[in-house]
Amino acid sequence: xxxxxxxxxxxxxxxxxxxxxxxxxxxxxxxxxxxxxxxxxxxxxxxxxxxxxxxxxxxxxxxxxxxxxxxxxxxxxxxxxxxxxxxxxxxxxxxxxxxxxxxxxxxxxxxxxxxxxxxxxxxxxxxxxxxxxxxxxxxxxxxxxxxxxxxxxxxxxxxxxxxxxxxxxxxxxxxxxxxxxxxxxxxxxxxxxxxxxxxxxxxxxxxxxxxxxxxxxxxxxxxxxxxxxxxxxxxxxxxxxxxxxxxxxxxxxxxxxxxxxxxxxxxxxxxxxxxxxxxxxxx
Amino acid sequence: xxxxxxxxxxxxxxxxxxxxxxxxxxxxxxxxxxxxxxxxxxxxxxxxxxxxxxxxxxxxxxxxxxxxxxxxxxxxxxxxxxxxxxxxxxxxxxxxxxxxxxxxxxxxxxxxxxxxxxxxxxxxxxxxxxxxxxxxxxxxxxxxxxxxxxxxxx
Ligand SMILES: Cc1cc2nc3c(=O)[nH]c(=O)nc-3n(C[C@H](O)[C@H](O)[C@H](O)COP(=O)(O)OP(=O)(O)OC[C@H]3O[C@@H](n4cnc5c(N)ncnc54)[C@H](O)[C@@H]3O)c2cc1C
Ligand code: FES
Ligand code: FES
Numbered sequence: 001x002x003x004x005x006x007x008x009x010x011x012x013x014x015x016x017x018x019x020x021x022x023x024x025x026x027x028x029x030x031x032x033x034x035x036x037x038x039x040x041x042x043x044x045x046x047x048x049x050x051x052x053x054x055x056x057x058x059x060x061x062x063x064x065x066x067x068x069x070x071x072x073x074x075x076x077x078x079x080x081x082x083x084x085x086x087x088x089x090x091x092x093x094x095x096x097x098x099x100x101x102x103x104x105x106x107x108x109x110x111x112x113x114x115x116x117x118x119x120x121x122x123x124x125x126x127x128x129x130x131x132x133x134x135x136x137x138x139x140x141x142x143x144x145x146x147x148x149x150x151x152x153x154x155x156x157x158x159x160x161x162x163x164x165x166x167x168x169x170x171x172x173x174x175x176x177x178x179x180x181x182x183x184x185x186x187x188x189x190x191x192x193x194x195x196x197x198x199x200x201x202x203x204x205x206x207x208x209x210x211x212x213x214x215x216x217x218x219x220x221x222x223x224x225x226x227x228x229x230x231x232x233x234x235x236x237x238x239x240x241x242x243x244x245x246x247x248x249x250x251x252x253x254x255x256x257x258x259x260x261x262x263x264x265x266x267x268x269x270x271x272x273x274x275x276x277x278x279x280x281x282x283x
Numbered sequence: 284x285x286x287x288x289x290x291x292x293x294x295x296x297x298x299x300x301x302x303x304x305x306x307x308x309x310x311x312x313x314x315x316x317x318x319x320x321x322x323x324x325x326x327x328x329x330x331x332x333x334x335x336x337x338x339x340x341x342x343x344x345x346x347x348x349x350x351x352x353x354x355x356x357x358x359x360x361x362x363x364x365x366x367x368x369x370x371x372x373x374x375x376x377x378x379x380x381x382x383x384x385x386x387x388x389x390x391x392x393x394x395x396x397x398x399x400x401x402x403x404x405x406x407x408x409x410x411x412x413x414x415x416x417x418x419x420x421x422x423x424x425x426x427x428x429x430x431x432x433x434x435x436x437x
Contacts, residue, residue: 001324008285008302008348031349038344039326042305051302055349079338083399103414104399105332105339105392190413191327 003041007050014060014139014166017052021164022141024050030166031055032075032114035106060113060168063087069135069174074113074167079104081112090174092283093181093199097128100183103191113167116152119159119222122193126153127223128183131199131215134172140165156221178204180280184272185217188259194218195260196268198226198248200276208237212277219252219269227251229273238281245274287351291316292360300347307331309347310357318359318387322416329415332388332395333357339395341414358387361394370394370432379428381419389415393429402433 009024011017021028029048031037032055040046054060060075063084070091072081081087082099101124102110115125116136126149129136134149141164152160161167175181185197197217203210212233214226228251232244247270254265284299291314298313310316310333322330324343331343334356361368370390373379380386389412396403396411403411408429409422417425430436 002305003303005301005303008346034346034349035326035344038305038346041303042324042343051346053349103329104395104411105329105341105414106326106344108335108338108340108395109344190410 001042001044003038004044004047006048009050009052010056011052011054013057014168017054017057017166018139018141018164020050020052021166024052026163028052030117032117033077033109033111035102035110036114036118036120054166065090065174066171069171072112072170072172074169075111076113078102078107078110078112078115082107091132091172092175093128093132093183093201094172097124097183097199100124100185112170116170117159117161117167119153119157121153121156121220121222121224122218124183124185124194124197124217127197127215127217128199129170129172129215130223130225131201131213132172133213134170136167137169137171138165139168144168146171150225153222175201178210180204180283182276182279182283184276184279186268186272196254196265196272198269198272198276200273200280202233202277202280204281207281208235209233209240209281210235212280214248214273214276216248216252216269216273219249219254219265221253224252226269226273229277233277241277241281242274245277246270248273285348285351287348289347289350289353289355291355292357302346302348304347305343306333306345306347306350306355307342309350310342310355316357316359319357320384320387322384322388327414327416328385329388329392329412330385332391332415334391334395337395337398339392356391358390361390368394370397370428373428373431374425377424377428377431379420379425380417385415385417385419389417389425393425393432396429397433402435403429405430 028050060073062073064071078098087095180202194217199215202212216224228247249266254262256262320330322328326344
């Protein structure tokens with residue numbers, strides 16, 4: 001089906017995009033890779049009257065080493081995140097997940113900024129960036145501000161972005177040699193969205209665990225941190241993992257839908273949290 | 284209407300398009316490049332796969348205006364001087380198709396796959412083609428075709 005007609009504007013810069021957003025008001029939308037927005041527009045679930053194409057803004061596609069973290073331009077495509085040597089070396093979980101989501105053609109268009117701005121709790125990147133405790137840099141009419149991933153995702157497809165704000169950069173920590181990670185995604189067919197996903201980032205200390213951060217995909221209206229598991233694993237030995245993972249669904253509100261019942265999702269969250277932490281410890 | 288300029292299969296084109304025109308419809312209906320198929324229109328099947336500046340892209344998930352100034356290759360732009368592209372030959376020789384509906388997209392995705400990874404394992408080929416559905420072949424001969432094009436079979 002054809003989307004509803006709209007006007008198309010090309011943003012020349014971030015400032016220009018902000019200006020255009022101000023000019024066109026609520027019915028305008030930014031377009032990055034289009035791999036969330038265009039499917040919604042084709043189904044007419046979204047019908048913006050103006051699209052502001054960010055895709056031609058230069059300098060928003062980069063990965064930079066900033067000492068203790070990596071700075072990634074919002075327009076960096078999943079495929080570029082996947083192949084980037086800095087991301088591969090310092091933030092393996094992000095490279096791995098960018099190469100896992102969708103398929104190569106999707107990764108050739110979709111962007112890191114776009115998937116976070118879309119804020120889908122069944123998207124893989126929101127829970128991975130939450131487990132990494134990444135930071136989202138946004139620019140608006142009043143200048144720049146930074147938002148912690150934990151504060152960024154607010155409700156179903158709702159983020160902390162104000163109507164005139166643009167994500168410009170994503171910052172993720174560089175993971176040291178004692179940090180293990182894993183992203184485990186359960187889906188029934190290749191290319192599918194996660195029925196449940198678990199991102200684990202584990203600080204290791206001679207075979208035991210200093211601390212762990214666990215992000216859950218598709219377990220509620222936003223990406224969720226499995227706090228009870230994180231607490232149980234803090235300072236724990238590797239033997240404690242199986243028991244701790246049993247609390248993975250505490251405080252979650254998974255949906256029942258055609259893909260899985262809420263109870264099955266809770267079960268999956270427990271099993272895959274155990275597997276994710278075990279894999280992170282082994283890495 | 285927006286004026287766009289694209290290079291498709293080596294030729295330059297300039298047209299006025301409605302912004303909501305999907306690239307696949309521009310290719311099929313304006314440029315008459317009907318070798319590129321529409322299978323699902325939900326971004327899943329890959330029948331509409333083309334190369335955009337050399338990389339595989341689902342042309343049903345892009346507006347034609349986004350292709351302004353860029354270079355497109357469709358299955359119809361692969362042959363040179365009447366000689367098939369090695370990937371086309373491989374699909375033919377390995378019988379990597381039955382009804383052929385998925386084939387134009389499958390071939391473009393396979394070319395992009397080898398461009399990124401010239402010597403893929405079988406698993407990497409299967410993963411690399413996960414965005415392209417075939418309802419006929421069961422994929423076995425498609426995998427063999429990609430292996431042949433990669434020079435892995437004699
Ligand atoms: C077939 C298919 C399979 C997929 N599978 C998966 C999967 O398994 N896992 C997964 O996580 N995702 C999956 N995706 C989604 C994919 O990750 C998208 O690329 C991503 O969700 C959106 O990024 P985009 O750049 O395409 O954003 P767009 O679609 O262009 O934009 C999405 C939203 O974000 C806003 N936006 C975009 N960029 C910015 C910015 N810089 N600042 C502020 N707002 C912005 C837009 O206005 C829009 O509301 C899939 C998509 C498809 C089509
Ligand atoms: S028609 Fe484009 S992916 Fe199916
Ligand atoms: S040959 Fe018929 S769909 Fe692939």
